[in-house]
Amino acid sequence: KNDQEYFSDGLSEELLNVLAKVNNIKVAGRTSSFKFKGKNDDLKKIGKELGVEHILEGSVRKSGSKIRITAQLIKVIDGFHMWSETYDKDYTADNLFLIQDEISKKILKELKIKLSIKDEAYLKGNQLLINRKPKDIEEAIKEFKKAISLDDKFAEAYAKIATSYSHLFSYGNINRKIAFKNMRDNVDKALLLNNNLGSAYAALGH
Numbered sequence: 001k002n003d004q005e006y007f008s009d010g011l012s013e014e015l016l017n018v019l020a021k022v023n024n025i026k027v028a029g030r031t032s033s034f035k036f037k038g039k040n041d042d043l044k045k046i047g048k049e050l051g052v053e054h055i056l057e058g059s060v061r062k063s064g065s066k067i068r069i070t071a072q073l074i075k076v077i078d079g080f081h082m083w084s085e086t087y088d089k090d091y092t093a094d095n096l097f098l099i100q101d102e103i104s105k106k107i108l109k110e111l112k113i114k115l116s117i118k119d120e121a122y123l124k125g126n127q128l129l130i131n132r133k134p135k136d137i138e139e140a141i142k143e144f145k146k147a148i149s150l151d152d153k154f155a156e157a158y159a160k161i162a163t164s165y166s167h168l169f170s171y172g173n174i175n176r177k178i179a180f181k182n183m184r185d186n187v188d189k190a191l192l193l194n195n196n197l198g199s200a201y202a203a204l205g206h
Helices: 002-020 030-034 043-050 096-130 134-150 155-171 176-193 198-205
Strands: 054-063 066-075 080-090
Touching: 002 030, 002 054, 002 096, 030 043, 043 054, 054 096, 066 096, 080 096, 096 134, 096 155, 134 155, 155 176, 155 198, 176 198
Parallel strands: none
Antiparallel strands: 054 066, 066 080
8 A cells, every 4th residue: 555655756756847848838836736636625716726727637557566547627617537548467566666757747748749749729819809800710720620629628619710701701701690600509518618718798799
């Protein structure tokens, strides 16, 4: 049991270290995050206390020489599981640090895909939308859709797609019926996910 806890604490520290080095990802410190170890507190409460949008949680189970590590990325606002994975490894005292290193790198890779690329696509979409040129607006829609493909509960991206169709109607030559249907569908999705979202109500106003 102590051996298992030692391993899981070491893996948690390793993950904190590698994630803290990634640009655009702000990570809660060891003291703050370890305070919730082994507790089943409400995720929204934990997220609020830590000031984070996502929580990476996991568990370590050992049986003989086998070790099973599970990890899942959860969006605080709605408890949605964005990603989860299970890793099975042969465990010895000699390869303990190697396993920690390997698993932390695999998890980092997944998180960079889920978080960094999603955010980059969203920011790129916003930048393209500013130009008010039909081609750029169409590219912005693609970027927002890319963000949604990585996180289908991304309310802000749905709202921005609605705004994009509004601009496409104003500055391009898209059919009014098609533009309004796309706006309505995406506003509805955004508000279903977050009924306090300002950008969704702005799109609704359009």
